[in-house]
Amino acid sequence: MSEAVIIIGGGLAGSEAAWQLARRGVRVRLYEMRPRRLTPAHRTGNLAELVCSNSLRSRELTSAVGLLKEEMRRMGSLIMEAALASEVPAGKALAVDRERFARYVTEKLESEPLVEIVREEVTEIPPEGLTIVATGPLTSEALAEDLRRLTGEDYFHFYDAIAPIVYADSINWDRVFRADRYGKGEGAYVNCPLTREEYERFVEALLSAEKVPLKDFEEPRYFEGCLPIEVMAERGPETLRYGPMKPVGLVDPRTGKEPYAVVQLRPENREGTLYNLVGFQTKLKYPEQERVFRMIPGLERAEFARYGSIHRNSFVCAPRVLLPTLQLKKAPRVFLAGQITGVEGYVESTAMGLIAGLNAARIVRGLEPVVPPPETAHGALIRYLMEADPRHFQPMNINWGLFPPLDLPPRRRKKIPKRERYRLMAERALAVLSRWLEEIGET
Template structure:
């Protein structure tokens, strides 16, 4: 049975490669060069658009661990990256043109992959399909996906920053819900006095912002307004919006703060917290500088920074099984950024998992899900396992997604221990899914 894959980006090419290595014939449909998205210019496959950096290479960084896992798994993405690497200090960066040429050559020379250059206007009605159409999915295909998924298709991100729980100063921040609703302590609250609030607003108004590209310009809904744009409407706007202090009492003073920034638990293990209502278009350096002015976040470690940009993605926790299969139609698997993973490496990882699960599907075998202790499994866990679908937003891999270690671990040793545990768990799993073994 032939597998159809829509999209010749990182996820689609990785999925095609993994399926072909396991003996499954593939139809890989890529609309370039017949039609280009607004962000793409090269006719080659797996074109890197925004940057040539694949981020940190060290195991101190979760994306470094994810790359090591993909390397051990026989990823085409990593093979190409290693072959086209350029100097970048502690990061893995590539020559973008050489990287695309390398993957294009490998895909075109694989006899089990039929590369078809045409626009996929809809999802095939029969047979196994991987949808890896990316964050700039064409309008026709997006319409087809929307009909299949209902009202769970989004066309831009309104993302607020996320910080690690261990970097929050609990001597300043207090737990409480407004008027004691819910469990009474569902949120962490960072209190600001009037002077702190005004200084924060001054810096917010003067901060450098990211200029949207033409295809990313959107009309923001009131509920998704960038925090800096709200501040431009008046100095008190945020105090009546996401920084509203009403119904909260600071236990240190016994009174209501002038303003608060609320932090909402992001994951089940409570290792990450979201800055509620702080979607933003500030540059990343400005976000780090200004948001660390918030009392209790002076030493904040950001695992995700805020952004607002064009991005087509589905509500994966609501729609997908851990295998990436669509719950209502399991022959269809989603992969790449359309599932809500962010970043080049994460997209390739999603494609890797989609490819091996498509093989299992075509052979009538059981699903293939990596251990949650691995970087691959942590991504799956976030996308389809533990995230509240009402607040789902795309995410890069980070150590905050991983299950907690047992026992007391020194903070400076935590990441190394998480990486060591991941690789110990990974190797036996890879034995089960390697070509000829799954």
């Protein structure tokens, strides 16, 4: 029998990867340091313990995360099985009883003959054999240092500084203009101009907005280059005009003048369906982000694909260090899974564990690792990891802006109501997934 695949970390991604390997007849040695050593966020020794919300978000197929869950269910996900077995009423969301959920996953893996659970901390990646690193947002300093050795010193991060992302079709294009500073470049940036009165109202609203409190294990370790937008505003009423909202070198073609202040939006993907609010990393609560950022001209009806945040999170710069199979470029025998890959959220982390487990099993069985098609939710996430701009890479939730557009003329696409468009994209994804699984022999 072949050597066991090593999995470091028994969270959502590690547990899912272990299950995918075992159901394909591959032995697994799963290392989890809890309960011998607890993290500041965990309370038990159960595998797949949820440390924040008990919600896995929308279950509707017209939401991207609902589609991702359905794909996982069809691919035999243990985490989805556990969620459905422990769900609690939550309307259109899938929420779970935390204890029952974690206990279900733990008991399933403990009773699986091909899975050996070792309650020890791992501080180094084994020098030989297949290994899946699924240590999550609280990766220890020691293991992180070993990952740096394999990936490159500059490509490992301990804190997110995430700016919000809005859907392009929710921008009021009549109130914005395209331009790069001083006319340099190709006009990639979209600029939202503010008058003095609009700027002052925005700053006032920003300063009074509610913020997310820091967790016990977090400290406000901000860097000058990525301060929260509200922290910058606290330094003085004009600070933002000399920082991320500076208008210098930008002329509004409608007035022929430089605006008093400007918010720049940067394309987040090649299709131009998503735009990032440059320099707007924030600790504001999500409803407050909607309220305050919709005061920006052009964003009055903005819909958010991702909200801004700053929190502790260990992740690699995926475009530089990962293959689309989730193997390290410099050490293909090592897979990454979960949030450490650069995805955000319970479901997305689990999905990366599923793909890492599937691919590790294929290698053990002498098969080539595979990449899900970009029309699927799994493939759309992985494509983001591979194609995001490495200079500005930040973790991402699944959202419809990551998917290829429907194969329809642009005019016809725009006429289709949004919910119907998402339904068609979900149907396409599930049909493509079914064909793909059959092609690779994983049905």
